[in-house]
Amino acid sequence: MTISMNTAQETNPCSHRKKILIKAPSSMFKLNISEIWEYRELLSMFVWRDIAVRYKQSLIGIGWAVIQPVMTMIIFSLIFGYLAKLPSEGIPYPIYTFCALLPWNYFARSLTDSSDSLVSSANLVTKVYFPRLILPLSKVLAGFIDFTIAFVILLALMVWYQIAPSYGIFLLPAFMLIAILTAFGIGLWLTALNVKYRDIKFVVPFITQLWMYTSPVAYSTSLIPEKWQWLYGLNPMVGVIEGFRWALLSKGAPDPVMMSVSTVIVLIILVGGIYYFRKTEQTFSDII
């Protein structure tokens, strides 16, 4: 659908009003960022709703945002750290893995939620108009609340283990941005595909699980043979996790080549995702 928001030039009683033109979808690709900006209030309402609803009518409530990552950390420490004795580059294993869980949990959650965002809001999509893009976007943004809580836990762990961050901490937002864009980019693909093929719903858990094992969440990148490192770098989450460990735990800096590869990959996924989403957007309400 193409909606042009230009003000009509002719002098007529409607001239002060916004003109809306509805016509058959053209093959031209329009990003229409300005429209998303126009709907920013609705976007913030969606984000607020997701946060408000997430822990309603649960006994522990927001406490789950603490328990979930801590439990994972304990399980990983027992299995991978204590039993499997995976190396952690001289850093205590619990904080080593928690530092990776921080961006990873955010990523996995955002990916899962955003890939389901359109189908789970089918009642909205078929009844009200708004730029559909804000649905997956709101899911990615809502994940910040859990991330922030987990971050505070990490700071407490750092104090406990007496680990100081490196100057790389200033680059932390950049690493986070890569995680956000990756989750959003992949989420766009999956949620648009999910509208048409509900198979996606079953595929997403596999994707996140597989993705976790191909990311250095429970282990160190050093386990990957040198000659395969470049291939490993194709996974943007590798750079993100390496970056987090570098910034917060003063571990060696991530390879800049690998980081560049990651960034390029992310951008390709994201642009492709937006394009595919925008292209199929018009048919959502007909086939959802």
Next chain:
Amino acid sequence: MHIITIRKLTKIYKLGQTHTNLLSEKIGNKIYALYRKLRNSDVTENKTAKYQKSDKLENTIYALKNVSFKVQQGEVIGIIGSNGAGKSTLLKILSRITTPTAGTVEMYGRVTSLLEIGTGFHAELTGRENIFLNGSILGMKRFEIKKKFDEIIDFAEISAFVDTPVKRYSSGMYIRLAFAVAAHLESDILIVDEVLAVGDVKFQKKCLGKMEDVAKKGRTVLLVTHNMASVAALCERGIVLDNGNLIYNGSIDKAIAIYMGENEGAYCGSLHLSDIPKSHRQGNGLITITKIDFFVNGNDLPSEFIICGNSLTIQISYAVFNPLPLKNVNFGICFIDSFNRIVSRLETDLLDANFETISGNGSVLCEIERFPLGEGQYHLEVGVSTQNEIYDYIPNAGSITIQQGDFYKTGRLPPSRQRVFFIAHNWRHVGKAKNLNKDNPSVRN
């Protein structure tokens, strides 16, 4: 200058066939085609061809065909048509939920659409929170919602429960809240679909009142509903859609008449009796009843809907096979309910209203001011006679359906198990009981 201009709007739905450039799906389609081929291989060639042909036709549906019309600012337009006529598709295109296949729409100003009320309500959130959420979804700005918040609460009559999650609301409260938010939208163009079909009658009336206010404020309203009474009350102009075509655009009364007429199927509104064979009739056949038509509320066209409490005119048409005029002719009709009870018999003889002379073909009219029978199916008997001979008598002249109607004009009816027919009556309060029977000692005070 028109606030809405719709030009040659067309929407085609493709069913059962998807088309994308995805490789996986193309492979899938191939496999599916092969599977169908295998499945159909045991069917005769002819049948396969027929099946495929009908399948092809079913694949494309014209939900709208070249629909064009213009709307002036401040107009309230009712869009009517039977199910599947394309009303909802039109509203969905205007609401920008779906795109047209061809044609354009030009609109000026802020458009809000109410295709359902309470869109996006979240059961876990409180009434207050849902007002903000639902308001935003409907396109209101935060400050507008804040400004109107108290008004909304008052309108919905839920002020005591504003901080209770809506999942604890009764369905009535839920609907009231949902409508209240919608009713307070500020927009230039309001698109409404069937939302009046909710809630209790009292609340419906309140909503109708609110809608009238909206219309009076100079806002443009497009309204889709099956409730002809509300369409007639609210709209000046009506648009009738039939099978995706716009078949009428003009005064609302005419539009309703056309819609009602169009709804009249082969057997509705009229009972054609000329084909009933002699074996199913009694009488000498000097006069033969050929047709019965039912007209509701003085409409020109026979109506499928015979509505309880509304005026009904029954027209009995006949053919005369006697060269000489017939004297003192009696027409009668009986209503038989689904328990095979004759519930009422209308006859000219009983009213001393026999027709003095009948010569040549014609018809007689029976006028009922407020049709009193409750809703349901009724069989009809019809006959014409004199004191001495029966000309024609059809014991099974067909059946009619009476629709539930607002008999008492209050919007309220007794429960369906406590009504078979209605009695027009009055209630009065006289303070002291009237001593109707002075000899009866039991009536005192």
